Amino acid sequence: MKSLCLALVLVLLAGCTGGLRIDDSHTATGQNSRVQYVVLHYTSADLQRSLDLLTQTEVSSHYLIGDAPPTVYRLVDENRRAWHVGVSEWQGRTWLNASTIGIELVNQGYYETPAGRYWQPFAPKQIDTLIVLLKDIVKRHQLPLGSIIAHSDVAPQRKVDPGPLFPWKRLADEGLVPWPNEDAVARQQALFDISLPGIEWFQEQLAQQGYSVPRHGELDEATRNVIAAFQMKYRPARYDGQPDAETAARLQVLNLQAAG
Incomplete structure (x- = not known):
């Protein structure tokens, strides 16, 4: 009788402490890390x-x-x-x-x-x-x-x-971040030196990179800040936030490489 009472008490305690049993023997293939x-x-x-x-x-x-x-x-x-x-x-x-x-x-x-x-x-x-x-x-x-x-x-x-x-x-x-091919940048920069794209083009290319950028075609402070952020990463010798041929070339080459 004492053994039966002890068993009942243990069962009740397990319930009170959340004695949930989870079966981990099956794993879904449709998953990945929450880290992006x-x-x-x-x-x-x-x-x-x-x-x-x-x-x-x-x-x-x-x-x-x-x-x-x-x-x-x-x-x-x-x-x-x-x-x-x-x-x-x-x-x-x-x-x-x-x-x-x-x-x-x-x-x-x-x-x-x-x-x-x-x-x-x-x-x-x-x-x-x-x-x-x-x-x-x-x-x-x-x-x-x-x-x-x-x-x-x-x-x-x-x-x-x-x-x-x-x-x-x-x-x-080290293979950790993308980088534009320098030969391709030089070729494209020579073309952009002749005819620089408009601000709307820069905004579109920056958005393709991933930036949150205005899309109104005006060189406002917000757009300059985004251009400067890109330049600090890919052209740190000058990061004045001004659109220029080298910045345009690096943007285009990076986006073309990402597109495959």
């Missing part, structure tokens, strides 16, 4: 300040990479949402915190000086570490080429990080 993009940032602060901001405020990121030494800190599990991009849009998708992995690099960003804006270079070993991390993330989440983007790509009206000194070409050489 990786967004890169700089912190505008030193390591300790960066850790404080990213762990003790509402701002967060999945990873933080120090500069000396380039330690990788995991601050948010990849299965959870981090608050790192805010109001954002890329390829028509909005509010990208839900579908991105955020990586912050310890870097002061820029300083305003009497001689103009000074940007802090990224430590080479920090970039080496970032590349290892990115390759791991891309492999695990099976992300296609073009999935690694800048904060300035998804929020060009209010953000400039990771800035013009971030080595996107190095990432391209």
Whole structure:
């Protein structure tokens, strides 16, 4: 009798504690990762300040990479949402915190000086570490080429990080981001030097890249900000937001390469 009572008690306790049994023996083929993009940032602060901001405020990121030494800190599990991009849009998708992995690099960003804006270079070993991390993330989440983007790509009206000194070409050489064929750019630039497309063409090409950009054919501040974001990534020697033949050539070649 005592054994029967004990068994009944155990059954009741299992029910009270949510003793749900789930069968994992069947797996659907129609699935993929919830992660669609990786967004890169700089912190505008030193390591300790960066850790404080990213762990003790509402701002967060999945990873933080120090500069000396380039330690990788995991601050948010990849299965959870981090608050790192805010109001954002890329390829028509909005509010990208839900579908991105955020990586912050310890870097002061820029300083305003009497001689103009000074940007802090990224430590080479920090970039080496970032590349290892990115390759791991891309492999695990099976992300296609073009999935690694800048904060300035998804929020060009209010953000400039990771800035013009971030080595996107190095990432391209590692197979992590698309890069326009330089011979094709030179040929197309020679044509655009003769006849530069209109603003509406630039807006259309930028939209094909993924940017949220006006489509009214006017060179307003919002359009210049988007052009500057593209230039910081693919033509960092000059990122004045002005449409020119080289910018047009790089845009067109990239879009043609993406179209296959």
